[in-house]
Amino acid sequence: MFDISGREWIEEEYLRLHEQGLVQEKDVVKVIGVHNQMCERCLNQSDEWFGTFTYKEQLITYCRQCLDFKMVDNCHYLYRSLMPAKITDNAHVLNIDFKLSSLQQRASDFAKEILEANDLGLIWAVCDASV
Numbered sequence: 001m002f003d004i005s006g007r008e009w010i011e012e013e014y015l016r017l018h019e020q021g022l023v024q025e026k027d028v029v030k031v032i033g034v035h036n037q038m039c040e041r042c043l044n045q046s047d048e049w050f051g052t053f054t055y056k057e058q059l060i061t062y063c064r065q066c067l068d069f070k071m072v073d074n075c076h077y078l079y080r081s082l083m084p085a086k087i088t089d090n091a092h093v094l095n096i097d098f099k100l101s102s103l104q105q106r107a108s109d110f111a112k113e114i115l116e117a118n119d120l121g122l123i124w125a126v127c128d129a130s131v
């Protein structure tokens, strides 16, 4: 079964999954991607991280802060799963039988810091990469 808990998709992704029967309309809520000067995906509110262009005589405002994860703009929806992310009491326990690389340790320390501070953060990494 396709797990949609805690997931969010841009319109193109949602429509593809919907067409495949993996996500139903009743399982999501849709929000405009950029609304009231805020990106609904990364919560950016800084003007310097928004870009604009005109397409078919309509001014498009998009978020540059999370652009690498595909464009979010004021003309398309983001689709959010209504199923909350599955976080169990011991979801944070990780048993690994190897030592983290220095960059992995740095990312781990950062994740721990933002979780403890109940803050927001982004770790941008490539899975299965070794440095």
Ligand SMILES: [Zn+2]
Binding pocket: 039, 040, 041, 042, 043, 044, 063, 064, 065, 066, 067, 072
């Ligand atoms: Zn954004």
